[in-house]
Amino acid sequence: MNAYPLAAISYLLFALATAGFLTCGNLVRMLMFLELMLNAGNIALVALGPPPASQAYALMLFAVAAAEAGVGLALIIAMASAFRTLEAENIKELKG
Amino acid sequence: MTGNYYPLLKWILLPPLAGFIVNGLAGKKLLGEKAGGLLGSLAIFTSFFFAVLCLSDLLSLPIENRLLRDTLYTWISAGNFGVDAAFRFDPLSAVMALIITGVSLLIHIYSLGYMKGDAGYNRYFAYLNLFVFFILVLVLADNPLVMFVGWEGVGLCSYLLIGFWYEDPEKTASGKKAFITNRIGDAGFLLGLMLLFSLLAAAGAPAMDFASLEKNTPLLISSTALGIAAPTLICLLLFFGATGKSAQFPLHVWLPDAMAGPTPVSALIHAATMVTAGVYMLARLHFLYELAPKALAVVMLTGCFTAFFAAVIALLQKDIKKVLAYSTISQLGYMFMAAGAGAFSASVFHLGTHAFFKALLFLGAGSVIHGMRGEQDMFKMGGLRKYMPYTFLFMAAGWLAISGVPGLSGFYSKDLILEKVFEHGGRWVWAAGVLTAGLTAFYTTRLVILTFLRQPRTSSSHAHESPLSMTLPMAALAAMALGGGFMLKDSLLIFLEPATEAVAGPNPHATLLMAISTAAGLSGIAAAFLLTLPGPSAFLKLILAPAHSLVFNKFYVDEIYNQLVIRPLIFISDKVLFTLVDSGFIDGVLVNGAAKTCYGAARALRRIQDGRLDHYALIFALGAAVMLYWLI
Numbered sequence: 001m002n003a004y005p006l007a008a009i010s011y012l013l014f015a016l017a018t019a020g021f022l023t024c025g026n027l028v029r030m031l032m033f034l035e036l037m038l039n040a041g042n043i044a045l046v047a048l049g050p051p052p053a054s055q056a057y058a059l060m061l062f063a064v065a066a067a068e069a070g071v072g073l074a075l076i077i078a079m080a081s082a083f084r085t086l087e088a089e090n091i092k093e094l095k096g
Numbered sequence: 097m098t099g100n101y102y103p104l105l106k107w108i109l110l111p112p113l114a115g116f117i118v119n120g121l122a123g124k125k126l127l128g129e130k131a132g133g134l135l136g137s138l139a140i141f142t143s144f145f146f147a148v149l150c151l152s153d154l155l156s157l158p159i160e161n162r163l164l165r166d167t168l169y170t171w172i173s174a175g176n177f178g179v180d181a182a183f184r185f186d187p188l189s190a191v192m193a194l195i196i197t198g199v200s201l202l203i204h205i206y207s208l209g210y211m212k213g214d215a216g217y218n219r220y221f222a223y224l225n226l227f228v229f230f231i232l233v234l235v236l237a238d239n240p241l242v243m244f245v246g247w248e249g250v251g252l253c254s255y256l257l258i259g260f261w262y263e264d265p266e267k268t269a270s271g272k273k274a275f276i277t278n279r280i281g282d283a284g285f286l287l288g289l290m291l292l293f294s295l296l297a298a299a300g301a302p303a304m305d306f307a308s309l310e311k312n313t314p315l316l317i318s319s320t321a322l323g324i325a326a327p328t329l330i331c332l333l334l335f336f337g338a339t340g341k342s343a344q345f346p347l348h349v350w351l352p353d354a355m356a357g358p359t360p361v362s363a364l365i366h367a368a369t370m371v372t373a374g375v376y377m378l379a380r381l382h383f384l385y386e387l388a389p390k391a392l393a394v395v396m397l398t399g400c401f402t403a404f405f406a407a408v409i410a411l412l413q414k415d416i417k418k419v420l421a422y423s424t425i426s427q428l429g430y431m432f433m434a435a436g437a438g439a440f441s442a443s444v445f446h447l448g449t450h451a452f453f454k455a456l457l458f459l460g461a462g463s464v465i466h467g468m469r470g471e472q473d474m475f476k477m478g479g480l481r482k483y484m485p486y487t488f489l490f491m492a493a494g495w496l497a498i499s500g501v502p503g504l505s506g507f508y509s510k511d512l513i514l515e516k517v518f519e520h521g522g523r524w525v526w527a528a529g530v531l532t533a534g535l536t537a538f539y540t541t542r543l544v545i546l547t548f549l550r551q552p553r554t555s556s557s558h559a560h561e562s563p564l565s566m567t568l569p570m571a572a573l574a575a576m577a578l579g580g581g582f583m584l585k586d587s588l589l590i591f592l593e594p595a596t597e598a599v600a601g602p603n604p605h606a607t608l609l610m611a612i613s614t615a616a617g618l619s620g621i622a623a624a625f626l627l628t629l630p631g632p633s634a635f636l637k638l639i640l641a642p643a644h645s646l647v648f649n650k651f652y653v654d655e656i657y658n659q660l661v662i663r664p665l666i667f668i669s670d671k672v673l674f675t676l677v678d679s680g681f682i683d684g685v686l687v688n689g690a691a692k693t694c695y696g697a698a699r700a701l702r703r704i705q706d707g708r709l710d711h712y713a714l715i716f717a718l719g720a721a722v723m724l725y726w727l728i
């Protein structure tokens with residue numbers, strides 16, 4: 001099986017996800033784009049890694065992604081209740 | 097190592113140190129006034145006793161081997177350079193140690209009465225003991241470094257005792273002046289020592305005890321430093337140290353101010369012992385000076401000038417102690433004159449006789465001040481002979497001795513110096529010396545007349561004779577001032593210079609020279625009696641008014657120093673060093689500058705951290721992209 005088309009899909013997905021992450025202001029969306037980036041990395045792993053180990057790693061990364069999404073959503077809920085907004089540009093407490 | 101090991105030597109040093117520690121730490125609480133004073137005097141007596149013991153052992157040795165040594169421990173050991181904490185006892189040290197412990201003992205006893213009731217009684221005796229310890233270290237030292245320890249130590253004690261009554265800011269200022277002036281001289285001394293050591297080490301002879309130095313210094317005769325022959329430069333630097341300690345021109349200014357201390361201190365430190373340290377140093381290093389005839393000429397001319405200059409100032413002083421202070425400077429000039437003429441033992445002889453009669457004069461002055469309840473202005477005294485007969489009697493002994501009346505101690509030593517100066521220094525120096533002898537007689541006579549003779553100028557009926565503890569030491573000193581010269585004139589010189597004295601034949605002009613200097617002294621006395629009468633003194637004041645103010649103000653040396661040295665120094669310290677360097681550069685640029693740079697940088701950089709998540713993300717993405725580009 002030729003790995004290059006798969007790798008190309010993974011790069012494209014990663015680039016699009018990054019662009020989306022940088023352009024949208026909503027925290028939930030940003031989290032979703034982050035998940036997409038992670039999945040792009042996962043595809044690249046499967047496409048380019050040595051066959052059995054990389055697939056095992058990909059499976060493990062699903063679990064990591066699920067856990068990370070859980071933590072991320074929990075943080076977002078906490079911030080939403082604290083700031084009463086989900087727009088990133090309105091949350092500027094960490095300002096020098 | 098030459099010389100006989102002699103462990104008793106340290107026992108000369110230890111009692112004063114012990115006295116200092118006990119009196120200094122526990123005196124006031126444990127001992128109280130009486131016991132503290134007695135303890136201080138007893139310490140000096142023990143020291144004197146051991147000095148006499150050492151002397152008798154020294155005399156039992158054959159003449160060519162008269163040297164006792166005592167090494168305590170190795171003080172410095174660095175490569176091939178080593179210095180021991182070692183002491184020596186040879187004829188020169190013996191004479192000095194005996195003069196010091198003897199005169200100190202008398203002055204300690206005198207102080208028992210003089211300082212009675214003073215709040216700092218125990219502190220006074222502690223300092224005095226410490227001083228005796230340090231001066232003994234100075235004269236017993238077996239190498240120039242240990243000598244330097246004593247040299248600095250006596251300077252410290254001098255400072256402590258001048259500023260003894262520290263509540264009076266003027267007196268503490270005098271103490272500081274003495275200390276700082278001495279430090280200037282000490283810098284020269286230290287430079288001279290360093291030069292000596294480095295050149296000797298380069299010549300392959302780094303041993304530092306005096307015996308080795310005497311053997312090795314001829315190695316230096318052909319070497320030069322800064323384009324001057326090395327022995328000359330070393331001797332001049334060391335002599336500069338001596339001018340500081342022994343109050344020679346141009347560093348004489350501190351000694352008159354040192355009279356702010358208690359009078360026994362003036363007698364002991366600023367007349368009899370410490371100020372003669374410079375003379376002692378020259379005599380100790382005579383082998384070095386004999387290699388440097390030019391340096392000796394400088395020593396002689398400085399001494400001659402100082403002797404004359406200080407005698408002139410002493411003519412018109414009002415304060416009884418100031419007269420004696422300038423007289424001391426003048427007499428020290430005599431000693432340097434003798435040393436410069438190569439007659440080191442003559443200068444030590446004069447050192448001894450001067451210690452007797454000048455200490456006596458100071459103690460007498462102290463007794464007068466004591467009787468007059470602190471009055472020091474001679475024009476407010478007069479006629480005290482009636483009220484203080486013993487003091488007058490002893491003071492008269494000192495007066496006649498210093499004036500060079502034949503048969504008394506000052507006559508022998510001064511005459512010997514003038515004779516040597518005539519042989520080695522030429523007529524002009526000799527003539528200045530004779531003139532100074534006349535002036536010396538004049539101002540001392542004036543002092544005695546104004547204080548004791550004629551009619552009282554103020555009501556001095558409250559004046560009273562001093563207690564026995566004060567008059568007895570004066571009696572002992574008076575005996576030495578009267579008879580010491582006659583007793584010691586031959587034996588001391590032979591003791592100091594067993595080899596050379598026999599060779600030098602009598603000077604053919606000796607009788608004539610003696611007659612001239614005696615005549616100068618006697619005419620000085622006569623002139624003083626004549627010119628202090630109201631008529632002539634008013635006349636003199638009229639015709640010599642400008643000269644009078646010049647002399648009375650001590651030739652404005654202090655004012656010149658103030659303008660030339662102190663004010664520029666203060667200006668530089670204030671405007672350049674303080675404003676520019678310290679608060680400008682160090683505080684402004686380095687300390688505050690560092691803080692300001694951080695602050696400014698933080699102000700500039702805080703804009704980056706604007707709290708916007710998307711901006712952070714963008715920067716992060718760009719950074720990651722750049723890094724990726726870099727790696728691939």
